[in-house]
Amino acid sequence: MSTAQSLLQWVGAALLCVAVIVVVRTATFPSYQTRPPPCNATDQDFIPATRARLDRLSQAVTFRTVSYEPGRGTPEELRKFLAFLRASFPALHASPLVTREVVGNFSLLYRVQGSDRSLKPALLAAHLDVVPVTEEPGWEAEPFSGQQKDGFVYGRGTIDCKHNVLGQLEALEFHLNRGHRPRRALYLAYGHDEEVSGHYGARKIGELLEERGVKPEFILDEGLTVTKGVVPGVGKKVAMVAITEKGYVTVKLSVRVKGGHGSMPEKESAIGILSQAVTNLERNLQPNLWGSGPERDFAEHLATEMSLLPRLLTANLWLFTPVVRWVLAQKPSTNALCRTTTAVTRFNAGIKDNVIAPEAVAIVNHRVHPKQTIQEVLEHNLKVIDDPRVKMEVVESLVPAPVSPSGPESAAYMAIQESIQQIYPDSLVAPSVLMGNTDTRHYWNLTSAIYRFSPNVMTPEDLTRFHGVNERISVQDYERVMNFYFHLMRNVDKPLVVRRHEHDGDL
Ligand SMILES: *[C@@H]1O[C@H](CO)[C@@H](O)[C@H](O)[C@H]1NC(C)=O
Numbered sequence: 001m002s003t004a005q006s007l008l009q010w011v012g013a014a015l016l017c018v019a020v021i022v023v024v025r026t027a028t029f030p031s032y033q034t035r036p037p038p039c040n041a042t043d044q045d046f047i048p049a050t051r052a053r054l055d056r057l058s059q060a061v062t063f064r065t066v067s068y069e070p071g072r073g074t075p076e077e078l079r080k081f082l083a084f085l086r087a088s089f090p091a092l093h094a095s096p097l098v099t100r101e102v103v104g105n106f107s108l109l110y111r112v113q114g115s116d117r118s119l120k121p122a123l124l125a126a127h128l129d130v131v132p133v134t135e136e137p138g139w140e141a142e143p144f145s146g147q148q149k150d151g152f153v154y155g156r157g158t159i160d161c162k163h164n165v166l167g168q169l170e171a172l173e174f175h176l177n178r179g180h181r182p183r184r185a186l187y188l189a190y191g192h193d194e195e196v197s198g199h200y201g202a203r204k205i206g207e208l209l210e211e212r213g214v215k216p217e218f219i220l221d222e223g224l225t226v227t228k229g230v231v232p233g234v235g236k237k238v239a240m241v242a243i244t245e246k247g248y249v250t251v252k253l254s255v256r257v258k259g260g261h262g263s264m265p266e267k268e269s270a271i272g273i274l275s276q277a278v279t280n281l282e283r284n285l286q287p288n289l290w291g292s293g294p295e296r297d298f299a300e301h302l303a304t305e306m307s308l309l310p311r312l313l314t315a316n317l318w319l320f321t322p323v324v325r326w327v328l329a330q331k332p333s334t335n336a337l338c339r340t341t342t343a344v345t346r347f348n349a350g351i352k353d354n355v356i357a358p359e360a361v362a363i364v365n366h367r368v369h370p371k372q373t374i375q376e377v378l379e380h381n382l383k384v385i386d387d388p389r390v391k392m393e394v395v396e397s398l399v400p401a402p403v404s405p406s407g408p409e410s411a412a413y414m415a416i417q418e419s420i421q422q423i424y425p426d427s428l429v430a431p432s433v434l435m436g437n438t439d440t441r442h443y444w445n446l447t448s449a450i451y452r453f454s455p456n457v458m459t460p461e462d463l464t465r466f467h468g469v470n471e472r473i474s475v476q477d478y479e480r481v482m483n484f485y486f487h488l489m490r491n492v493d494k495p496l497v498v499r500r501h502e503h504d505g506d507l
């Protein structure tokens, strides 16, 4: 036998070996999904979306609690909204177990006393403010009317996120009215300026809780939702629980040259030099890090529910990570999961048609992948721009949020997952990355278990309603929101213990 033949045999045997591993792993990959007893409308403790409950949500929408910029909101509307909440939930506000504090003039902090001091408190968060309504036409109901129409409640705040505020308060009111005495203390924290970074609301709440030494078992704030038709290769609904948030860094690039008359230009202009820098940034993207962060957990939590090809790839990321990276980088929506994104948002230069521009300025907005530091992003920029004439300054930045524990290793995550699957028995749950930011940025020091999830359904079409025209929630979804928080309050009202699962087939 020639050496060539023998080599071929070796290569063949190695390939066969790899193929066997791939097939075995695909067939035996563990499922992360659970099947808790579903919530049923016939249950004694089901919270129906009665007229009174729907009207309370509608009325909440009528308060125009708009945030315009940090420190510039709508104090009168917030005051009225706070009074409305106080009047709308009499059992909660009269209960000797509940204390209510106004923080930073308009934010709310409730504490429900627990009987068991060995249990760390739970903290549910949301916010009272909303984004402005632009002049865009097309609203099918007045944006601050709270109108109920065709099985929906319309208006600003119905999915961001007065539904969460009202849903949590309805659940607690219902719970207390049934004579519930919690074992675990519960905090409800509602900032009043989340839409403009929460500097006067959630930040104050965070500082206050830190000062008092409050260490929650976990925090659940608004965030990603139950999605339909969003994850390729997965037919079922997917509930995305964000375990981190991308960071951001906005940089200003500038070039200064000697100005002068347009009749005798130098070889290169400020505009030309800056254009080259911007082109270099867009041609040499920040590194593709898919698979090194929580996106990997997201895929693996859904692997067993995927169609064959994506399942095979996901069950074998030890081999196929480069393939998945390449595929996901092709579309802007999935590319954003792979890396720190680079968006050139402004480009200004020039003063007159016949004068050489003395300065050119560009603004670049990066959303930072959880496995990258701001420093690394800036170093990459300097390297690819590779021109000392281009000055770079940081305008504003926020590091990516610490990654919270997820999966069977985290009892709090599993309590959230099971509460979701009680309300949405046909839905899968997976840990995810939030592209935007929430009030939880002010709560990092309180606990490492921070989750961001809103218990309503969003289709790709609904995404345009978020901060957009025709924001609305279906009556059915709002009913689910109330019952989700109720089940969660019940599920966490006991010691949370890790139930380890066997992971077969780990390499
Ligand atoms: C709800 O409970 C009723 C009776 O208890 C049962 O007939 C029905 O199938 C249940 N529905 C679901 C969705 O489990």
Ligand SMILES: *[C@@H]1O[C@H](CO)[C@@H](O)[C@H](O)[C@H]1NC(C)=O
Pocket (backbone or CB within 6 Å): 104, 105, 200
């Ligand atoms: C609260 O209101 C008072 C006056 O009503 C004002 O002086 C103070 O700056 C406000 N504080 C915050 C945090 O908005």
Ligand SMILES: *[C@@H]1O[C@H](CO)[C@@H](O)[C@H](O)[C@H]1NC(C)=O
Pocket (backbone or CB within 6 Å): 206, 207, 441, 442, 443, 444, 445
């Ligand atoms: C968290 O604690 C650190 C160190 O004490 C402090 O510098 C930081 O401002 C705190 N962060 C928040 C969001 O309160």
Ligand SMILES: [Zn+2]
Pocket (backbone or CB within 6 Å): 127, 160, 161, 194, 222
């Ligand atoms: Zn929000």
